[in-house]
Amino acid sequence: MKKAKNKVAPGVVEIFLDGACQGNPGPGGYAAILRFGGSEKEITGCHPQTTNNRMELMAAIKALEQLSRPCKVRIYTDSNYLVKGMTSWLFQWEKNNWKNARKRPVLNRDLWEKLLELSRTHNIEWHWIKGHFGHPENERCDMLAKKAIKKCITTAWHKKKEEL
Secondary structure, three states, rough: EOOOOOOOOOOOEEEEEEEEOOOEEEEEEEEEEEEEEOEEEEEEEEEEEOOHHHHHHHHHHHHHOOOOOEEEEEEEEEEEEHHHHHHHHHHHHHHHHEEOOOOOOOOOOOHHHHHHHHHHHOEEEEEEEOOOOHHHHHHHHHHHHHHHHHHHHHHHHHHHHHHH
């Protein structure tokens, strides 16, 4: 972890998230910035064939997996899908045996279930922020997620080249 520029309220972990996709579906990346006290950590990852919503969910999952004990957490994301899913839709989906309002199976159920499991350990506040509107951490996560996509594409290209 490196030193954070902005101090976080005592005892609170701040997490900033973003997911990105080149094509939808297509190669995707996610990024998160975690802050606690005076420390900061960046995490990124990618998948060669995915959707933007899956990357948004993966960013939250991978960020929460970094926490080693129950915490008070503030999560900031530009994904309404993620915020609304965690604050209102999820409970109805569970009650309806993972069917949405149209009685169809919930998309990305595997990730929603993992995120729900991880979130039960913590006291989480979900905050929506407007994307691509100059929020420094959101812009940084967007850049890191796009960088992760490039890495994924390059890795896939090298694998194909080796197979030839």
